[in-house]
Amino acid sequence: MTGTPAAAMQCLICMDEVTNEARACGFCSKRICRTCLPHLVEINYEGEADEENGDLRCPNCRGSLVEGDLHKRRSAIATAMPNVSTQVAADIVTMEDLIARLMQLCASEEAGVSFYNVSDDIVIQAICRDPNYSSMLERVLKSARRARTLRYTLRKSPTDRGNVTTICKFYLTLLTQTIGLTQEHARKILEQVAQQALSTEANFERYAAVWAGAAPLQPAVVPSSPARVGGKRGRDVVGASSGKARDSRRARAPSSAEAAQRPRARRG
Numbered sequence: 001m002t003g004t005p006a007a008a009m010q011c012l013i014c015m016d017e018v019t020n021e022a023r024a025c026g027f028c029s030k031r032i033c034r035t036c037l038p039h040l041v042e043i044n045y046e047g048e049a050d051e052e053n054g055d056l057r058c059p060n061c062r063g064s065l066v067e068g069d070l071h072k073r074r075s076a077i078a079t080a081m082p083n084v085s086t087q088v089a090a091d092i093v094t095m096e097d098l099i100a101r102l103m104q105l106c107a108s109e110e111a112g113v114s115f116y117n118v119s120d121d122i123v124i125q126a127i128c129r130d131p132n133y134s135s136m137l138e139r140v141l142k143s144a145r146r147a148r149t150l151r152y153t154l155r156k157s158p159t160d161r162g163n164v165t166t167i168c169k170f171y172l173t174l175l176t177q178t179i180g181l182t183q184e185h186a187r188k189i190l191e192q193v194a195q196q197a198l199s200t201e202a203n204f205e206r207y208a209a210v211w212a213g214a215a216p217l218q219p220a221v222v223p224s225s226p227a228r229v230g231g232k233r234g235r236d237v238v239g240a241s242s243g244k245a246r247d248s249r250r251a252r253a254p255s256s257a258e259a260a261q262r263p264r265a266r267r268g
Helices: 067-078 086-111 119-129 131-141 143-158 161-178 182-196 206-211 244-250 256-260
Strands: 229-232 236-238
Touching: 067 086, 067 161, 067 206, 086 119, 086 131, 086 161, 086 182, 119 143, 131 143, 161 182, 206 244, 229 256
Parallel strands: none
Antiparallel strands: 229 236
C-alpha cells in the first residue's frame, strides 16, 4: 500500500514551492523563501516599523523569527537532554546566538560578507544593549563584574576574532562542565552552530540531530579554577584548566577565506 505523498512546501508570501533551505518560523513552521525574506519589514513589540532595533516577524503568527529559532533549539535540547534545566537550555541557545552574531560581524569586517539589513554599527549596539545576553553572561560567568568586563570588551572591539574565541571557550565549558557532554560532542555542536551562522541557515533538523547523536553523558567535572577574563582590558582568557586549552582552540573564529565561501544571504 502506497502512502499519501507529502504536500509540497510553499512560501507563505509568494506561494512558490520551496525546499528545506527556506526560512521556517520556529513557532508555526510556515516557510518564507529567500527571495521574500529580505522584504519583510522590521517591527518592534508594539507592531510599529523600526528599522534600527526591530525584529523580523512571521507574517502568519507574528512571532519573532529570531525567537522562533531559539525556541526550536531549546526544544531540541529538551528532547535530547531531558535532565537539562530550562534555564541552562536557554543560556546555551542565547550563547549560540551571541556566537553567531559575533562570527557574522567578523566575516563582514574581514571578507565584506553582508548578513544584515542594517549597518554593523546598529547590530553592535543592539548586542551591547540586549538584556538577554547580559543576564546569560552573568549566570555563565557567575560574576556580574566579569560579565560587564566582557561586554565592555565586545563593545570596544566587536570584530576582534579573539572575542569569538573567548565566547566559544565559555560555551564549550558550559556544555562539558555544566551538563557533562564529552569534549568531542561539544565541539560537534559548536561546529554546527558556526556553520549555520555563516550560511544564515536555520536547519533545526540538523541541529537536533547533532544533539541527539550524543555519546553517553560523562560526569560533570568541577573545575579546579574557574575560567575568568584576566588583565586590565579583559582580553586574556584563562581556561578552567591547562588541559582544556588544546581542545578549546579548535573552536576558532572563521577566517576571511572561509567566510567568503559561504552563501551571501541576509539574516532574518
